[in-house]
Amino acid sequence: MEPASGRAEQLRLQIAKAEAELRGLRLQLSQLETGQEHAPRDQSLHNNIPQNPEIESPGKWPLQQQEYERYARQLVLPSVGIAGQLRLKSAAVLVVGAGGLGCPAAAYLAGAGVGVLGLVDGDIVEVSNLHRQTAHSHTKIGMNKVDSLAEYCTDLNPRVHCVRHATPLTPENAGEIVSKYHVVLDCTDHPTSRYLISDACVLLQKPLVSASALRTDGQLIVLNNPPAPQGSKDGGPCYRCVFPQPPPPDGVLSCGEGGILGPVVGVMGVLQALEAIKLVAAGPPAQPEAPAPSLLLFSAAGTSTFRSIRMRGRRPDCFACGTSSSLTLDALKSGMVDYVLFCGIRSPVRVLLPEERITAAAYNNMVAEKPGFAHVLLDVRDREHHAIGSIPGAVNVPFSMFQRTGMGGQDGTRPDWLPESLPPDAPIYVVCRVGNDSQLAARKLQEMRTGSEHRFIGDIQGGMEAWKREVDKSFPFI
Known part of the structure; x- marks a missing residue:
């Protein structure tokens, strides 16, 4: 059996x-x-x-x-x-x-x-x-x-x-x-x-x-x-x-x-x-x-x-x-x-006027033509992105910091990252990865009345992606 x-x-x-x-x-x-x-x-x-x-x-x-x-x-x-x-x-x-x-x-x-x-x-x-x-x-x-x-x-x-x-x-x-x-x-x-x-x-x-x-x-x-x-x-x-x-x-x-x-x-x-x-x-x-x-x-x-x-x-x-x-x-x-x-997929940010934005190529030419040009280039990418590669002279303040307290700049006071030697009407240019966060950060700085009311505050259109495309093709954009 x-x-x-x-x-x-x-x-x-x-x-x-x-x-x-x-x-x-x-x-x-x-x-x-x-x-x-x-x-x-x-x-x-x-x-x-x-x-x-x-x-x-x-x-x-x-x-x-x-x-x-x-x-x-x-x-x-x-x-x-x-x-x-x-x-x-x-x-x-x-x-x-x-x-x-x-x-x-x-x-x-x-x-x-x-x-x-x-x-x-x-x-x-x-x-x-x-x-x-x-x-x-x-x-x-x-x-x-x-x-x-x-x-x-x-x-x-x-x-x-x-x-x-x-x-x-x-x-x-x-x-x-x-x-x-x-x-x-x-x-x-x-x-x-x-x-x-x-x-x-x-x-x-x-x-x-x-x-x-x-x-x-x-x-x-x-x-x-x-x-x-x-x-x-x-x-x-x-x-x-x-x-x-x-x-x-x-x-x-x-x-x-x-x-x-x-x-x-x-x-x-x-x-x-x-x-x-x-x-x-x-x-x-x-x-x-x-x-x-x-x-x-x-x-x-x-x-x-x-x-x-x-x-x-x-x-x-x-x-x-x-x-x-x-x-x-x-x-x-x-x-x-x-x-x-x-x-609710996020659409491209459009909060700045055209005259409040500058192309990467235009910013590069302006700095090259004016040695010692007094201004601030604010890089609002995360620190890890900034460490991989950045524009010479850029100051890194991650965009997330703008959502927190302690940034300074409220009611016209000077933010900690803004050099004291800088003239009150010196322009501030903001740059990010692709040109979205930079607009929001620039608008926030405008609302904070950072410096003189005549100070230009805007961003670099297209961010570091545009910088690689228009200025430095060797830039390690990721």
Whole structure:
């Protein structure tokens, strides 16, 4: 009589294969319901997936010999095993963003043996990416990021099929793209993208692994897990449940402005891959119930590297997944949800009059033509930016200081940074990175009545970016 353990293993394999077939049927149903059954060939997941003979025509063993060798170290894990590996092989995972988060996430998903790996990004590889986006290389500068990352993942594991979407994810194409995958990873770096991806995952009932990183900090959360219809209390919270309101536009910093340490974003991307692998390999629970959601915080500079914050479940009044939500795929595709307006993206600052601004070239010529010209050039960039490179003679007072007390200059008094030997009517020119903060700082100085009422207070239009373009092309602008 066959041992019970052997029979149990056979049943586990049969269940894994049945789950793979069921996923395929659900995928077909989802495509029919969302109108994707006539999708173009290059966008159709079924047309792009290579044949898996061990699933369609089972042989003696469920995996091929090379797969046993490649995945040996994870096959022996109780949390993966043969059944989990078959689930990974039959899964389609979407990585939105092929940058600092997407590179390590996609690499580890490919290494684990995910059957289909979708990559979404409309950007190209730039030299400033390379210190943290390690799947790209110097020889790929100017190449589409999805092509570069797909080549990297294919070199790592040729058994993984990479589907390339060389386009930004938009409200118009989000439903079509997301519908083809089982799990989605948000590896983007802007609030508009995060809300859009979450909304699409809610409407299509896909679990979402979301992460972000800036400077030396990162955060990670698994959303919409388990996925459930809008209004259902059985599903996990979405991004809007956790963050009902976007951050203020002035508080949104890009990596270019705030900086990022490469290993920090790498850690968060690896954790995203880990959560996705856990979701896929474990398979659906026998009795689905929403796990307690938590927000994982990472700090490379703090004394506590990792800490977890317990989060609430779905919000009944959530715009996307709540009981009264009117959000639909048609509304998403038609552009009825304006993510740019919702997030209040900051537009270029225009607070100074044209006569209160001077071009970088004009300022350079003026100083060159008037040796010893009495004036102040106030650089309001952060100290780190100023230390990398500055205009000779510039005085550095970070813009954040203008929001604090103790700057001096109130009611006509002299600020500490203003030289006492300077004539009261000597002009003040303000410069920043790209010409936004300098206008606000100049206006603040005007309101403080700094010096004589005849003193010129204005800024250098376009900031240090314009200085590099118009005056000194060797300037290390970042």
